[in-house]
Amino acid sequence: MTAPVVALSNLQRSYGSKPVxxxxxxxxxxxxxxxxxxxxxxxxxxxxxxxxxxxxxRGSVLVDGNDLSDPAQQLTVxxxxxxxxxxNRLPSRMRVRxxxxxxxxxxxxxxxxxxxxxxxxxxxxADLVDKRxxxxxxxxxxxxxxxxxxxxxxxxPRLVVLDEPLVSLDAAHRSTVVRLIAASAGERTTVVAxxxxxxxxxxxxxxxxLIGGRVAFAGPPAALAAQADGMVWETPTPxxxxxxxxxxxxxxxxxxxxxxNAVAAQPTVHDGYLAVASGISGxxxxxx
Amino acid sequence: xxxxxxxxxxxxxxxQHLAGxxxxxxxxxxxxxxxxxxxxxAMHAELDAPSEPRLARLLRRIGVPDLVIPLVTATPGLxxxxxxxxxxxxxxxxxxxxxxxxxGVDRIGVFLTLAPLVPLLGVALAFGKGVDPTHDLVVAAxxxxxxxxxxxxxxxxIASSILLLLxxxxxxxxxxxxxxxxxxxxxxTATTMWLSATWPAQRVAAVIASGWVLGxxxxxxxxxxxxxxxxxxxxxxxxxxxxASWALFRHRQHFNGAGGR
Numbered sequence: 282m283t284a285p286v287v288a289l290s291n292l293q294r295s296y297g298s299k300p301v302x303x304x305x306x307x308x309x310x311x312x313x314x315x316x317x318x319x320x321x322x323x324x325x326x327x328x329x330x331x332x333x334x335x336x337x338x339r340g341s342v343l344v345d346g347n348d349l350s351d352p353a354q355q356l357t358v359x360x361x362x363x364x365x366x367x368x369n370r371l372p373s374r375m376r377v378r379x380x381x382x383x384x385x386x387x388x389x390x391x392x393x394x395x396x397x398x399x400x401x402x403x404x405x406x407a408d409l410v411d412k413r414x415x416x417x418x419x420x421x422x423x424x425x426x427x428x429x430x431x432x433x434x435x436x437x438p439r440l441v442v443l444d445e446p447l448v449s450l451d452a453a454h455r456s457t458v459v460r461l462i463a464a465s466a467g468e469r470t471t472v473v474a475x476x477x478x479x480x481x482x483x484x485x486x487x488x489x490x491l492i493g494g495r496v497a498f499a500g501p502p503a504a505l506a507a508q509a510d511g512m513v514w515e516t517p518t519p520x521x522x523x524x525x526x527x528x529x530x531x532x533x534x535x536x537x538x539x540x541x542n543a544v545a546a547q548p549t550v551h552d553g554y555l556a557v558a559s560g561i562s563g564x565x566x567x568x569x
Numbered sequence: 570x571x572x573x574x575x576x577x578x579x580x581x582x583x584x585q586h587l588a589g590x591x592x593x594x595x596x597x598x599x600x601x602x603x604x605x606x607x608x609x610x611a612m613h614a615e616l617d618a619p620s621e622p623r624l625a626r627l628l629r630r631i632g633v634p635d636l637v638i639p640l641v642t643a644t645p646g647l648x649x650x651x652x653x654x655x656x657x658x659x660x661x662x663x664x665x666x667x668x669x670x671x672x673g674v675d676r677i678g679v680f681l682t683l684a685p686l687v688p689l690l691g692v693a694l695a696f697g698k699g700v701d702p703t704h705d706l707v708v709a710a711x712x713x714x715x716x717x718x719x720x721x722x723x724x725x726x727i728a729s730s731i732l733l734l735l736x737x738x739x740x741x742x743x744x745x746x747x748x749x750x751x752x753x754x755x756x757x758t759a760t761t762m763w764l765s766a767t768w769p770a771q772r773v774a775a776v777i778a779s780g781w782v783l784g785x786x787x788x789x790x791x792x793x794x795x796x797x798x799x800x801x802x803x804x805x806x807x808x809x810x811x812x813a814s815w816a817l818f819r820h821r822q823h824f825n826g827a828g829g830r
Contacts, residue, residue, distance in 0.1 A: 334705045336826060352825060356711060364709040370702040375643065379622070383703070386639035387710035387717075393621075393635055432706075 284311025284470045285345035285361075285439050287331065292340035294326055301326045303494045304340070312466045315481045315502075316474040317554050318491035324474040325367050325444055327491065331472060332364035332442040344440055360389075363438035367445050367474075369425040373418030377409060377428065380417060381435075388436045399435055406461065407431035408454070422449040430458055441471040447480065459484055482506075482550035490557050498557045502550045509536050509548035509556040516543040524555045537561060637720055640712075644721045645694060645701050655687050655729070659736050677746055678794040682785045684733045685754035686778050691725035692758055693774030700771065715824040722762055730754070749798040752806035757781055759813035766820035 287309035294302045302323040318324050329335035330342055333355055347354035372380065381400035382393075390396050404410045407427040412420060420428065430446045446462070447455050455477070462471055463484035475481050482488075482502045490498040490505070498505055517531040524536040534546065536555040548556075621629070628638050659680070696718050698704045707717050730751070737747040757777050764773040789797045 329705075332705075332709045334708045352822060355826075359709060360711040362709055362711075364705065366705050370705070372643065372645070372702050379639070379642070383639045383643045384706065384710075386636050387703075387706060387712045389636065389711055391636045396639075 284466075284468055286310055287440070287470060287472070288341075288343040290341050290343070292327075292330070292337050292342065294330060294335065294337050301494050302330070302337075302491075304496055307489065307496050307499060309470060309472060309489070310487055311470050312486035313462060313471045313473065313481075313484055314487040314489060315478060315485040315550075316472060316489050316491065317476075317478050318474075318497075319558060322491040323494035324491055326494075328367075328442050328444050328472065328474055331440070332362065333359060334364070334366075358440065361436075361439040363433035363435065363441040365429045365433040365441075365443045365446055369422060369429065369449075371417040371420075371425055371429070373416065375417050376413075377404070377415055377417060377420070378413045380428070381432070384432045384435060390436060403428075403431045403435055406434065408457070423451065423454060426450055427454060427458070430461065434461065439469055441469060443471065443473045445474055445476070447475055447477045455480060478551045478554050479549050488550065488554075490554055492558060498553075505553035505557070506548045506550050507553065509552035511545070512536050512538075512556055512561065513546045513548045513552045514539055514543035515546045516540050518542055524559060640717055640720050641724045643703070644724050645696075655691075656732060656736070659683060659687070659733070660739075675789075675794050677740060678789060678797070680737070680740060681746070681750045681753075681794065681798050682782060682789075684736070684750035685757055685781060687733055688726045688729040688754050688758050689761055689774055689778055689781075691729045692722045692761060693770045695721040695725045697765070697770045699769065713825060715821040718762075718765075718824055722758070726758060746795060746798060749803065752803050752810065753781070753798075756806040756809040756813065759810045759817065763813045763817040763820065766817065766823035 289304050289307045289309075291306075292302060292304045293300050304327075316324050316327065326335065330337050330349075331344075333349055336350070342349045344358045347357050349355050349358060375383070378400055381403050382396050384403075385396040385399045390399055400413075404413055407424075407430070409420075409424060409428060409431075412424065417425070417428075426446065426449050430443065433441055433443060441462075443462070446458055450458060459480055462473060462481070466484070466486070473481060473485075478488075485502050488498065488500065488502050488505045489496055498508065513534065513536055515528070515532060515534050518533070518541070519525075520533055520535060520540050522535045522537055522540070526534045528534050534552075535543075536548075536552050536559070539545075620626075622642060625638050625642050628641060629635070633641065694700050696704075701707070708714055733750065733754075734748075737750075740747050761770065761774050761777050764777075785797065788802075
């Protein structure tokens with residue numbers, strides 16, 4: 282089974298008079314797409330529309346040809362949809378195992394024996410087997426994040442929409458989550474909003490950068506990295522620059538004009554993103 | 570023979586059988602690995618299978634469908650703490666009315682005014698973005714969002730009604746009037762559910778609850794309790810309950826669309 286293709290056309294959603302998402306045209310192919318952008322760039326609103334929890338003011342979202350504005354076609358998409366919201370909103374008094382059972386019932390998985398089997402799978406994926414009888418409110422932020430990610434994969438959805446899945450996770454669990462996202466990439470379309478662009482780059486086939494609700498870049502990760510060609514520098518001296526990142530003692534990395542005592546560095550996806558976000562990239566290799 | 574014995578017996582005869590027909594979690598692996606993984610999850614699930622919570626067992630015994638049970642037990646308004654608070658509030662109001670009988674406060678009138686608000690507020694707290702942390706999941710799931718709303722509303726309505734019937738029993742007088750809250754309760758709750766298709770349930774509930782209390786106060790100023798909650802109000806309430814329920818079903822698609830309610 283091939284992964285579904287998501288097509289966005291004239292998509293707009295506003296809060297008040299200000300459009301938060303305003304996309305003329307974009308296509309999210311099968312595999313994993315990373316959605317990058319600064320805070321307030323419309324990533325969460327776009328993901329909410331893909332996950333059918335928010336409706337566009339105008340325009341259309343087609344998932345494998347199914348129009349999300351049509352109730353019957355929307356139901357078809359929901360039957361193979363997994364969604365992880367940005368916030369850890371969980372019923373604090375519910376036990377972990379009851380929550381898994383509840384989510385499985387929402388996804389129409391039955392009878393109870395099948396839900397128990399899925400619950401066992403879900404707890405293993407989230408590395409929370411020992412916490413199955415704990416109340417949700419007692420879980421740490423990272424545990425809640427892992428549980429939310431695992432529930433989004435319950436039932437093997439073909440379209441998975443993840444909003445900041447790596448937030449609050451330690452390095453070990455981040456790599457587990459990246460592995461989970463990468464699994465079945467050929468059969469699934471996964472859209473991931475993230476600020477951890479370099480960590481996801483290895484498993485992404487496609488990147489979209491949203492700036493002010495518009496697509497500023499769309500293309501493969503290598504093409505995004507290439508946006509910063511000749512603009513990435515490492516220097517031992519602290520420097521005042523919006524893109525400066527400390528890589529270690531006496532090692533600073535910037536994307537921009539060459540500073541003093543600097544050596545050129547190989548651009549990464551994150552460097553490319555910074556170049557696009559700051560509007561200094563040489564040429565836009567991607568398209569809407 | 571339990572699930573483990575069944576799986577092991579079948580696997581001994583044919584290793585390919587392991588969890589074969591079970592639409593299981595194992596997915597990202599070749600077919601044989603997938604079946605083995607499914608078998609392991611089935612065994613783990615069997616070994617770790619917890620006994621169902623008491624409420625779930627009770628619901629199963631009275632014939633509630635399997636897929637509905639987790640939705641009922643997860644209803645946000647169905648908390649012991651909420652029911653305890655409501656019971657205490659109603660009993661406190663009755664007690665206060667009892668102490669003030671000397672100055673003309675009508676105890677049955679207080680009960681009949683307050684009782685319809687309990688299911689109304691319960692329903693308002695059972696569903697919606699503001700009160701249910703899993704609301705986005707409910708909307709994005711294939712399960713009919715309107716059905717989830719109805720299941721939760723019905724659950725709270727039944728539980729609240731049982732609670733109020735118990736409270737009515739402790740009233741020393743009033744006769745059949747002790748049940749005169751039932752139809753008004755259905756009417757204002759159904760109206761709230763219908764209007765929730767368009768506006769947030771909590772806001773609608775606040776407006777309707779205020780309107781109800783105000784209406785009863787005005788009506789009871791001009792007539793006795795028996796007249797206020799008499800046949801005219803019962804007839805109007807019954808008619809409103811029917812109309813609101815019909816309108817609710819007509820607007821069911823508002824709950825299922827993107828964003829739900």
